[in-house]
Amino acid sequence: MIFITIDRSKSISLTQQIYDQVRNGILEKQLKEGEKLPSSRELAGSIGVSRNIVLEAYERLIAEGYLEVRPNSGTFVAQGTSLSFIERTKRIDAPRKMTENQTYIDFKAGNPAIDYFPRKKWAQLTKEICLHSTEAVFGYGDASGMKELKDALVVYLKRVRGVQCRAEQIFITSGATQGLKLITEMLGKDNKAIAVEDPVTDEMRNIFTFANADIIPVPVDENGIDPNGLPKQAPSFVFVIPSHQFPLGGILSIQRRLQLIEYAQKMNCYIVEDDYDSEFTYEGAPVPSIQGIAPNHVIYVGTFSKILSPGLRIGYVILPEELVDSFEKIKWFSDRHTSSLEQLVLAHFIREGYLDRHVRKMKKIYKEKRERLVAAIQQNFHNATIIGKSAGMHLVVEIPGIDFHSALIHKMEQFGVKVYPIEQYSLEKGKHKERIVMGYGGLSLEEMEKGVHLLRRMLEENGKAFFNGKTI
Template sequence: MLWIPIDRSLDIPLIRQVYQLIRERILNGNLQSGEKLPSTRALSTELKVSRNVILEAYDQLLAEGFVVSRMGSGTFVAEGTFLEQQKKIPSFHSLNWGEDKNKENDMISFRSGIPALDLFPRKTWAKLSYTIWNDIASSTFGYDIPEGRPELRQVLSRYLLKTRGVDCHPEQIVITSGATQALTLVSKLLLSPDDLVIMEDPITNDIQTIFKTTDSILYPIPVDEYGMKTSLLPVNKNPKLVFITPSHQFPLGGTLPIQRRIQLINYSRKTNCYLVEDDYDSEFRYEGPPVSSLQGLDPEHVLYIGSFSKILSPALRMGYLILPSHLIEKCRKLKWFSDLHTPSLDQLILARFIGEGYLERHITKMKKIYKDRRNFLIHCLEITFSNKVNIFGYSTGLHLIVELSEFHFSKELLEWIEQFGVKVYPVEDHTIEKEKYTNRIILGFGHLKKEEIKKGVIRLHKAIDNFKLKN
């Protein structure tokens, strides 16, 4: 008789249990081709289950081809049903998920680029969502156009002209699933193997990775406290694009002055290349007036990328790409091949959120909160480290740079710091040419409350002090 361990305490129906256990034995060869299965009546008696349970399990096996039924003879294992078993991967339950581990250890992470998620305007978003879901036409639930809803593109073009000096028609905007998709579209749109890409160094490692996927060649230009050193742009090269973060250089935080912006535009015109402007963190500027976009100076040579991940939430996966007019149609096709379109209903909610002034009010509110957290982080660093730290890049954005001149943030030191319940991120991770910023770390503060900031800085100081004693 076929022994099958039925477990009535499980949520899995008995029919499914019988089917799965017989299927597994057929696949691993314990039940071989041509072998006869017990009759449904005999097996139901043996397992003390209804005969209908066995009948339905056998029917499922028959439908999938695991068994064959012979009139008057019974049910037999079909030919060609053995599958050699490979080593099983670990159970998902046994995997260590970093997020859960950090929660258990009360880890304080100074990761950059994360907004205050607990301050997302939920009530306003929910109210607008309710209105949109109840008022929209049934046709809106169907497939949409790849470049994005016209309602969002129209309101976005007006908003960006007002706040960032971006000069564009709604038709030049392609709505994307965050800045990452926008960058991926740019790489597919402009680059081929062995094309030259000029970029700031350091620059976020994710962007380097995206451009490398096209087998392009990265040409790094160093940055200083004002951003890319445009005087070092190569005169004897023919780049396809120059990638820059002019409003808030990542990670060092400089703002590109007008003289260097003009140098970049003249360079792009002379070499017939494009400038790709990532308007990173520009909304949260704490020192001086807002800085206008580079795109507004030359819309036909600049591709402009923006995102709502830092302003609102990364979970929205909403960004945009603004293109010179002659690249629009090709980009629309690439977007269609990528994902057909960005979720339509979320676009309509965001359009209403911007159009009714909620976004500007939210940014104004958050600027005050982030500035307060930034000032508190600077105060904690200066008090805790007795003014032995140098702090850079604090005029804009959700992170700052800390330099401890006597330290090299090696893998060993970073792992040592993490054992004290705090995680920091080295600038060196984002460099193309290595060994230039080994004594600098990135400290993100947007998502941390004051008590977490204070605790994190104290832990960091304790870890470094103990590391000095250890060595």
């Protein structure tokens, strides 16, 4: 038995506090397998919270497999929870150590909350698949990937993103990174020009540059790429992130989507749609993919790096039929195929509804993180504007009067906080000097709040040097 305590002065939600204590109790073996937990009513009464709060914490623990409900008996610690392979990842509450002599809270975008990876379910499925699959699974497979995963994706992507495709058009890749690298190689043979959103994530743009492409920047505003800025000469493809542009966070309007498709038809080029974190939309319904409107003109790229874990290295590319044969060769010569076992585990994870459950859970977590970060920014910087839609794992802040140039960013690191200026992602310099990206996916609530506080203190202390004399 463990004693659960609640601290209302903490910035952690009451549900999270109960969840953490029960989960840690199980992992640290203070709560034994098969041990009965107090009923939600009893626990709520003894710690002085509403029953719904306890129920929510229990539901999360049940969904993750730590607890199980036995009809007419109660809630128990589930079997198998004390196996040695479940190691607890420590939540890092102190600033992260980045180099030998430097510590800072890192607002790097695109880092998901990996401490929530569904280890137990994944381990269970891996064991089952490893023991019960046919021998063929352990030999070479198809370059395009495992049929089970492609079939699961056809259904899942149609339902959540409106994607229209047959399993034969899908290639499982080692993340979106490999997908984009191979697309660039395939389409770059005849035409090296690629129209790219500006600003855009340097990680993706560097893939194109590395492949010797000619980058043609196309301006982006708060509503995504501006089709009026597309080049007059046909590129091999236009690279867009329409569901939550990185970094500016805009969602491409339907009018612009149609203009983009018209452009691709007229120029006889492709649209490469990177849909990397579209599951996480916190207001309104997610806008369906462009691929669903124009499947013959769009190459759709997705990844499990954000919704599950970047360590899995599983992404996918969905191609118009005429590109399937070329892509098959290029993928085979690159790495033959992506790990079959891992693909089968993922296929089961999707088919049996665990992915939907995980996404629902993570959406709540990221939404709370975002709200807390927005609140901290607004409390500390009264004239700050938050830019971009309420989605994903990052937001953009504009603080009028502050030029976030590299010397300031460097000084902030020494002060204990790292943020990312939009200028770093821009090809045309000088348009976004007062804007920074702040990623919140992988940070705890405490880290975020501390980070914003440090940012303010640093700017106050160095106000004269960096600040144009306005009040924040």
